[in-house]
Amino acid sequence: MPDQRAIVIDDLKAFLRTVQKPNRPIDSIAETDGLVASGLIDSLAIVQIVAHLEGKYGIDFAAGGVDPERFASMGSIADLVMEKRA
Amino acid sequence: MPRAMSLSQFHENPDVIAAWLRLFGPAIRWSTPRRRRTLLAAGAVILLVLKPMALMGDIRGEAAPTALACSLVILGLLAFSYVSYLAAVNFARLPEAVRKRPQIALHAVYWAVLAAIWLVAPPHTLLRSILVGLAFTMPFLVWRCGYLLLSGQRGRAKDTTFADQLMVLFPVWGGSNTPYGKGLDYLARFEAKSDEELARSHLAALKLFVLAGLWYLGVEIMNGVVYGDPQHKLTLALGGLGLGIPRLAMLTKGGSAPLAMAWASLYAELVNQVLRHAAEGHVIIGILRLFGFNVFRNTYKPLLSESVVQFWNRYYFYFKELMSELFFLPTFARRFKTWNRLRLFAAVFAAAFVGNVYYHLLLREDLLVAGDAAGLWTAFGARTFYCFLLALGIFVSMVREQRRAAAAVEVGLARRWLRIAGVWTFFALICIWNVRGGGDFSSRTQFFASLIGLG
Numbered sequence: 001m002p003d004q005r006a007i008v009i010d011d012l013k014a015f016l017r018t019v020q021k022p023n024r025p026i027d028s029i030a031e032t033d034g035l036v037a038s039g040l041i042d043s044l045a046i047v048q049i050v051a052h053l054e055g056k057y058g059i060d061f062a063a064g065g066v067d068p069e070r071f072a073s074m075g076s077i078a079d080l081v082m083e084k085r086a
Numbered sequence: 087m088p089r090a091m092s093l094s095q096f097h098e099n100p101d102v103i104a105a106w107l108r109l110f111g112p113a114i115r116w117s118t119p120r121r122r123r124t125l126l127a128a129g130a131v132i133l134l135v136l137k138p139m140a141l142m143g144d145i146r147g148e149a150a151p152t153a154l155a156c157s158l159v160i161l162g163l164l165a166f167s168y169v170s171y172l173a174a175v176n177f178a179r180l181p182e183a184v185r186k187r188p189q190i191a192l193h194a195v196y197w198a199v200l201a202a203i204w205l206v207a208p209p210h211t212l213l214r215s216i217l218v219g220l221a222f223t224m225p226f227l228v229w230r231c232g233y234l235l236l237s238g239q240r241g242r243a244k245d246t247t248f249a250d251q252l253m254v255l256f257p258v259w260g261g262s263n264t265p266y267g268k269g270l271d272y273l274a275r276f277e278a279k280s281d282e283e284l285a286r287s288h289l290a291a292l293k294l295f296v297l298a299g300l301w302y303l304g305v306e307i308m309n310g311v312v313y314g315d316p317q318h319k320l321t322l323a324l325g326g327l328g329l330g331i332p333r334l335a336m337l338t339k340g341g342s343a344p345l346a347m348a349w350a351s352l353y354a355e356l357v358n359q360v361l362r363h364a365a366e367g368h369v370i371i372g373i374l375r376l377f378g379f380n381v382f383r384n385t386y387k388p389l390l391s392e393s394v395v396q397f398w399n400r401y402y403f404y405f406k407e408l409m410s411e412l413f414f415l416p417t418f419a420r421r422f423k424t425w426n427r428l429r430l431f432a433a434v435f436a437a438a439f440v441g442n443v444y445y446h447l448l449l450r451e452d453l454l455v456a457g458d459a460a461g462l463w464t465a466f467g468a469r470t471f472y473c474f475l476l477a478l479g480i481f482v483s484m485v486r487e488q489r490r491a492a493a494a495v496e497v498g499l500a501r502r503w504l505r506i507a508g509v510w511t512f513f514a515l516i517c518i519w520n521v522r523g524g525g526d527f528s529s530r531t532q533f534f535a536s537l538i539g540l541g
Contacts, residue, residue, distance in 0.1 A: 061419040
């Protein structure tokens with residue numbers, strides 16, 4: 001059975017390709033690299049990731065709110081997804 | 087890490103870091119994270135007294151507070167800080183209504199103070215003096231306590247001490263009502279843990295101080311050469327040969343100038359504001375970095391922004407973050423979840439319009455204490471319109487950015503410069519309704535009309 005976390009990371013990469021800045025390819029970003037700090041996305045692009053996670057994984061952010069730190073890297077987003085789905 | 091780096095990246099150069107460590111080794115080794123935090127906490131205790139005294143010096147239209155009233159206000163602020171800390175640490179045990187809306191609960195305390203002034207505090211009494219003192223001083227604290235509660239909400243305040251939180255609530259590094267460096271949990275993420283990290287943070291501070299000096303110099307050159315202020319040393323040295331561009335505030339108040347000069351004034355004001363704001367922010371963040379908190383700078387090349395939203399992100403980072411965390415993200419998470427465009431619109435307007443207007447409303451304690459609704463409208467008419475235009479511009483810009491990202495097309499240099507010019511023009515124009523001392527809404531709007539040939 002494939003590693004669920006790895007699947008989430010692959011999905012995130014595929015999604016981030018649609019929102020990344022043209023001169024910052026997603027493939028050059030490591031799992032733990034800061035997405036905003038690496039220049040891949042703008043800090044306000046978090047909302048696009050939020051919308052994606054809601055649609056794809058049915059995560060509801062209304063109760064717990066959106067914590068930008070959980071969106072800092074692909075790894076931390078994957079952890080968030082795994083946590084919410086557990 | 088490559089050894090060869092540009093001069094501007096000197097703070098990341100291993101050779102420079104090693105040299106800094108050799109030069110300041112003993113001082114760096116002495117200043118452990120614990121000692122640095124202790125110094126900042128000690129400074130915060132001093133500031134707990136000095137800051138409210140300075141803020142209460144602005145009280146107008148009310149009797150000046152006595153020494154007793156001042157002391158009680160300071161005790162009140164300390165109590166407010168400590169209760170906020172306890173609420174953050176024990177967040178899970180708070181009543182459900184507070185847990186659901188902690189920020190509203192926090193601001194309700196401030197509005198309760200104002201309501202008490204309006205309704206129950208007789209003039210010339212100690213009670214009124216204390217309440218007025220609190221009304222003038224709490225806005226500085228309330229946003230910082232907001233971050234503290236947010237930290238509690240996210241479960242990150244439990245293991246913190248009040249002394250550590252106090253250093254953030256009364257920051258030695260300065261700042262406005264906007265918390266530069268956000269809250270303690272954000273600062274902790276950027277805190278230097280080793281000698282090398284501290285040396286890097288020091289060098290990053292040094293870079294900001296150099297930049298701040300350059301930008302202050304730029305402001306002075308603008309005052310002398312661009313504006314030709316009559317008493318300015320540079321104007322006198324040039325024998326009055328400056329460009330003589332009028333100040334924007336003078337034009338928006340009803341002054342006149344040829345059309346080209348009026349447009350030049352608009353762009354000059356934008357550049358001037360950015361330089362001043364960047365210089366002030368660099369000093370504040372520079373001090374934070376000296377203490378080992380190597381956080382993002384407050385202003386990062388906003389004049390090179392290629393979109394309105396990018397400019398907003400880069401011009402006043404910590405204000406944008408405040409609006410984003412307390413207004414934008416909560417609205418986005420809760421409202422209009424099935425209507426994508428409306429959802430984004432609501433979130434942007436919650437931050438850039440509602441939050442922005444509200445933040446600036448709390449800066450006019452004098453009018454709030456007086457309950458002067460007409461005065462507030464006079465003071466805020468133009469500002470409200472500015473915030474509306476800003477929010478609209480950010481929303482449109484975000485939608486366009488999303489489209490651009492989806493298209494993933496690289497653009498040429500000419501196109502990029504065109505975008506930058508567009509961003510300059512947008513912010514220069516909306517500045518008409520924001521420039522300080524620039525008259526009322528009507529005179530500002532008349533100036534705008536004259537710019538486009540309608541006046």
